[in-house]
Amino acid sequence: MSLSSPNTFEDLITQGASACAQAVADGQASALELCEAAIGRIETLDGAINAVVLRDFDRAREQARAADAARARGERLPLLGVPMTVKESFNVAGLPTSWGLPPFKDFRPQADAVAVQRLKAAGAVILGKTNIAMALADWQSVNPVYGRTVNPLDASRSPGGSSGGGAAALAAGMVALELGSDLYGSIRVPAHFCGVYGHKPSVGVLPARGHDFPGTQMEPGDRPGVVGPLARRAEDLELAFGALAGAEVPDAKGWRLALPAPRHDRLRDWRVLVLDQHPACATSQAMRGALDALAGRLAREGAKVARSSERLPKLQDIAAHYATLVTTLLGAWEPGGSTTLSAHDWIRLMGTRDQYRVQWRAFFEEFDALLCPPFGCAAFAHEENPDWNARQLRIDGQPTPYGAQGAWSSLASMAGLPATVAPLARDEEGLPLGVQIIGPYLEDRSTIALARLLGELAG
Numbered sequence: 001m002s003l004s005s006p007n008t009f010e011d012l013i014t015q016g017a018s019a020c021a022q023a024v025a026d027g028q029a030s031a032l033e034l035c036e037a038a039i040g041r042i043e044t045l046d047g048a049i050n051a052v053v054l055r056d057f058d059r060a061r062e063q064a065r066a067a068d069a070a071r072a073r074g075e076r077l078p079l080l081g082v083p084m085t086v087k088e089s090f091n092v093a094g095l096p097t098s099w100g101l102p103p104f105k106d107f108r109p110q111a112d113a114v115a116v117q118r119l120k121a122a123g124a125v126i127l128g129k130t131n132i133a134m135a136l137a138d139w140q141s142v143n144p145v146y147g148r149t150v151n152p153l154d155a156s157r158s159p160g161g162s163s164g165g166g167a168a169a170l171a172a173g174m175v176a177l178e179l180g181s182d183l184y185g186s187i188r189v190p191a192h193f194c195g196v197y198g199h200k201p202s203v204g205v206l207p208a209r210g211h212d213f214p215g216t217q218m219e220p221g222d223r224p225g226v227v228g229p230l231a232r233r234a235e236d237l238e239l240a241f242g243a244l245a246g247a248e249v250p251d252a253k254g255w256r257l258a259l260p261a262p263r264h265d266r267l268r269d270w271r272v273l274v275l276d277q278h279p280a281c282a283t284s285q286a287m288r289g290a291l292d293a294l295a296g297r298l299a300r301e302g303a304k305v306a307r308s309s310e311r312l313p314k315l316q317d318i319a320a321h322y323a324t325l326v327t328t329l330l331g332a333w334e335p336g337g338s339t340t341l342s343a344h345d346w347i348r349l350m351g352t353r354d355q356y357r358v359q360w361r362a363f364f365e366e367f368d369a370l371l372c373p374p375f376g377c378a379a380f381a382h383e384e385n386p387d388w389n390a391r392q393l394r395i396d397g398q399p400t401p402y403g404a405q406g407a408w409s410s411l412a413s414m415a416g417l418p419a420t421v422a423p424l425a426r427d428e429e430g431l432p433l434g435v436q437i438i439g440p441y442l443e444d445r446s447t448i449a450l451a452r453l454l455g456e457l458a459g
Contacts, residue, residue, distance in 0.1 A: 009037035014173040017082045017236040021123075024071060024081035031067035031081030034176075035060055035125050038083035041174040042127065048155065051168040052085055052175075053146040054095050054129040063125045070123065078243050080123030084177035087163050088129040088146070089136055090116055090227075091210040100134040100143025104214035113210025114248050115179055115227050122243035127175065131165030136181070137330060139189050139375070139405070140383060141165050148382065151193060154431060157379035160190030166230050167194040176232065177240055181211055183225035184326050185374065185409030188436055191230055191421040193379035195432030197451060198230040199237045202442050203416030205257065206241075207248040220248055224325060224413055234422060234452035241444060259442055262449035263368045267457065268302030270450060273309055275372040280319040281404035282395045284377040290425035290433045291371065297457060311363040312370075313356055315407070321352055322410035323403075356415045357441065364440035369450055371435055373408050374421045376400075378431035411438060418444040422451035424458070 009029055012020050023029040039060070042052050060083070067081045091097050091109035098104040112120070119126065134143035141164030142148035149165045151157040152172040159168040163180030167190030170178055180187045182200040191198030204220070206227050212218050229240035246257045264270050276291040277283050299305045328341050328349075341349070363370075377395045383402070385391050391402035412419035417438055424435040435454065439447040 009033050010041060010173070013038055013041065013083060013176050014232065016232040017079065017084070017177040018233060018239055020082045020176045021079055021239070024067070025076060029081070031064040031071070031125055032061065034081055034083050035064035035127070038127055038175055041172070042169075045152075045172050045174060046169075048150070049152050049168050049172060050147055050149045051130055051159075051165040051172065052128045053088060053131045053165060056092070056095060056126065056128045060125050060127040063120070067123050067125060077123035078239055079119065079177070082124045082176050083127055084119070084124050084179070085128055085130045085166060085169055085175050086116055086119075086126060086179040087166055087181060088132045089162075089181060089211055090129070090179060092116055092126070092129060095129060097214055098145050099136060099214055100132050100145050101214070102144055105145050107214045109210070111210070114207035115244055116210065118207070118244050119179065119240075124177065130163075130169055130178065133161035133164065133186075135330075136162040136183070136186060138162060138388075139185065141168075142382075150382075151379050153195065154379065154429075156381055157431070158193060158382060160193035160379065162186040163198075163230065164190045164193075167191055167196055167198070170194065170196045170230055170232055177236060178230040179227065180230050181225060181227045182413075183329070184406050184413065187228050187230060188374040188409060188419060188421045192374035192434035192436075193432065195423045195434070196230055196232055197234050197237050197423070198421045199228045199241060199444070199448060200412060200419045201226050201228045201241065201245070201444050202418045205259070205442070205444060206244045207246075209248060220251055222416070224329070224416065234420075234448055234455050237420065237448050237451070238445070241448065259445055262446045263443065265449065267298060267453050270298070271304040271366070271368045272298060273306045273312065273367050273370050275307075275312075275370060278319075278376075278407050279316045280407040282376050282398065282400040283373055284395045284427070286427035287373050287377060287433055291373070291435065294371065294424060294435060294454070301457065306367070309363065309366065311359070311366055313359040313363070315411070318356060318414050319407035319410045321349060322414040323406060325349060325353070325414070326406070353414055360415050360417060361440070368439070369447060370411070370438040372411065372438065374434050374436040375408055376405050378427045378429070378433055408436065412436070415441070417441055418447050420447040420451045422454050424454075
């Protein structure tokens with residue numbers, strides 16, 4: 001029996017993916033009713049936000065009907081009936097995958113990305129695709145194919161990028177789950193700016209095939225760029241992560257994924273280092289204050305909280321090395337990118353990355369997690385200057401280089417570590433501030449678990 005009020009279906013969407021899946025499993029809502037409620041939210045709200053730029057409502061309704069039929073047969077899938085969207089850069093059969101670049105606006109892959117296949121196999125209902133930064137290379141989501149997405153909490157601000165459309169759709173309550181990707185903070189920054197949750201997984205844990213520059217195909221491997229979920233609740237990250245994780249062809253012939261359980265299930269057992277400043281970039285007083293307050297709350301809960309450690313790798317060096325890595329990758333695949341690295345320089349850079357991995361292993365013998373900003377300030381005003389290097393942010397009234405903020409993303413990305421962003425506080429303008437939770441390689445369940453505990457602490 002369905003719930004009586006149509007508004008209840010919208011309420012379920014805003015409660016998140018776990019609530020939607022449970023309601024379908026319990027017979028309190030049908031997948032089709034949730035699908036129609038999500039479509040209604042998009043049609044009502046998205047004109048002013050421009051988050052869901054490719055709408056696939058007819059096929060979504062077909063998926064919802066199939067989900068309801070599966071439930072009637074007794075099937076119980078983890079995401080059965082959950083209405084969601086995916087980032088435009090993922091291949092979805094029959095829909096354009098342009099990466100926001102006009103030459104590829106009519107490129108339509110014939111097969112779904114592996115991650116999309118897994119979401120569908122888990123019962124998710126995919127309503128369409130969300131807006132991105134051009135070539136996935138910005139912390140705002142604007143491009144010449146689909147235009148600009150605005151932050152639903154303040155239309156004058158960026159929702160983040162490059163997965164900004166998905167974060168905006170979540171924050172506005174249009175969908176219950178989103179699939180994004182992250183090379184330089186592209187999941188973490190939008191989650192921070194829009195006040196939602198996001199998870200950048202350990203490198204190699206979630207399948208990236210089908211999330212390739214248009215017209216190319218890369219094999220599974222040690223890519224620094226990863227795919228991962230954004231959600232309205234930490235438990236929804238865990239739900240989606242479980243549906244997505246695991247080896248893909250051809251690796252699945254030889255290995256299976258068995259990730260460890262969270263290190264702790266009580267806040268008082270956690271050992272954390274709280275880092276609120278970085279030598280390579282500015283951090284706002286509001287961001288530092290929110291982290292200081294968090295450190296105090298954790299200490300009062302009995303957690304071991306430190307503010308410095310000799311085992312912490314050199315932050316400025318990580319930022320510089322990862323900026324070189326990203327620039328090199330963009331130069332190989334994307335328009336406007338450039339690189340001057342020789343093959344020998346690249347091999348040395350990969351060796352440096354391995355050294356950081358060793359250093360982080362030693363760090364996580366002493367600590368369970370590093371807590372730090374995802375970005376040095378709350379959502380910034382829309383930036384029109386196309387020259388990344390000429391852009392300036394104003395943090396606490398002072399100009400600071402725009403690109404320097406990549407230092408916070410680099411901490412996890414250089415060594416391929418998992419990082420979860422959870423909402424933390426609001427600044428003086430009411431804009432969200434998030435915390436980035438970085439953990440040991442392959443201990444994704446720990447960073448997500450700590451995000452859930454912090455959410456419970458904050459109420």
